[in-house]
Amino acid sequence: MSDERRKILDMLAQEKINVDEAERLLAALENLQHATNLSPVPLSKGKSRYLRVTVDDKASGQDTQVDIRVPLQLLRAGIKLGSLIPKDARQKMDLAFDEKGFNLDLNNVKPENIEELIEGLSDLTVNVDDAGTKVRIFCE
């Protein structure tokens, strides 16, 4: 039995909290432990191989689940391939991004910055848990 569970049960035994409160605390503890178990331990900084995106959406009533694993090598290759896009096509892409409110200038993304970008991504962890919708983004 973990220390946290023991503390909650001790508080219940000492009538510091009632049964409903103990149940809520235990449920929250289980969710936290579950989320901690799911969080991967990175091999080491810069050794991540995949970008993982998981979405579990129960809020819309459709119970949608998305699990995408993208090799970081694909990001490297895609950025290098993108550097070959002709200038006029790249300008059109930048305009299209601007219209969508996405301020990304592809001219500034150079292959020599890829490793820095990937290293930054390796430290990225996003956890969103909102009313039946869970979104996780991390590198593994």
Next chain:
Amino acid sequence: MILPPAVMRLYIAEGGKKKISIWLPIIIAWPLILALLIILAPIGIIASYIYFRSIRTALLLGPRILTTICALRGLKVNVADADSKVRIYFA
């Protein structure tokens, strides 16, 4: 060195029924594809130069496309909702 993906798995189901289920051992096709690429490389380079008007682009386009295809190894996409499922996997 990254090897190209050996197997591609595509699965699409809708309304509980399997629509598409493909398991492709693309590793078998790679030697043939490589031979075709070597044969067609000069034509591809010339066509790329005519279209892009850049020697650098013409020479780098083919290898970078190949690198991108090789980097697909490990890509996994799973999307499922109440009515449909889509799974794409390159191994």
